Amino acid sequence: MNKKLKKKLTSNWFKILQDSICDDIEKIEGKKNIFNSNSWERNKKRDEGGGEFKIFENGKVFDKVGVNFSEVYGKLSKQFKNKIPGTNKSAKFWASGISVVMHMKNPHIPAMHFNTRYIHTSFGWFGGGIDITPCIRNNNLKKKFHQTLKKSCDQHNKNYYKKYKKWCDEYFFLKHRNEPRGIGGIFFDYKKKNWAKDFEFIRDVGLTFQMIYNEIILNYKNKKWTKKDKEKQFLKRGRYVEFNLIYDRGTKFGLQTGGNVEGILMSLPPIAKWK
16 A cells, blocks of 8 residues: 555544544533634645644533644654654655543543554654543542453554553653653554554544543543542643643644644643642
8 A cells, every 4th residue: 555545544534533523522512513623734835734623611521622633744844853763864744643632520530632643754653542630539440441441452462552551651651740640541652563454453542532431421420529629630630731741742743843833732721720
């Protein structure tokens, strides 16, 4: 399969998934056409792609949710070029992906994050992951969440879950506080051995995320919470902000490749606190 077709198939999937997740969110909220949708171009003078980010705030279930699709291409800056594989001979790149962040009204529902992407320089690779960040300890939720991820990974490779869980634990860690961001999940990058199998896995990760957030929201959206619970949530969101602004690869890649700032920073919660 040629690289042009690979790019088209992956970007089409990410766009389909964006629309599907937004449909889910509208069903959960019980309202249609709730998203503020924004299209953007990477470079208005030249054709270098762009994307669409959809944001909804202050709902019955969601405090804020962002669903971002992008397809960008062009040349990497000299300072950023050396940080991306496959750019020794050329600074040209192409990248497409979907990124979702959910900040929930009910503190019993964790913040949830998902992204998958396909990047092509002199060769192509997939990356992405799923992780959740509760502010209230819930061992049953944690156990069920990791069981679901393991089951999904095992259908593709029995080694994936252990490997990608470890990678997630190491990646989503606030070094300056010596603490994890949440309860982990899976994280992977540079998947390039078998395009067809990797693409099948990427699609499955997206479908698994849909299953996870629908189930968690259904189970906990009506659970009673207090002002004290909400304060815990605001403080945990502060940690979320710290990670995304200091360590997050997607944030750095987007900002350093001319991405849309508002779309890149959609992951930040509407209200966060520190003490």
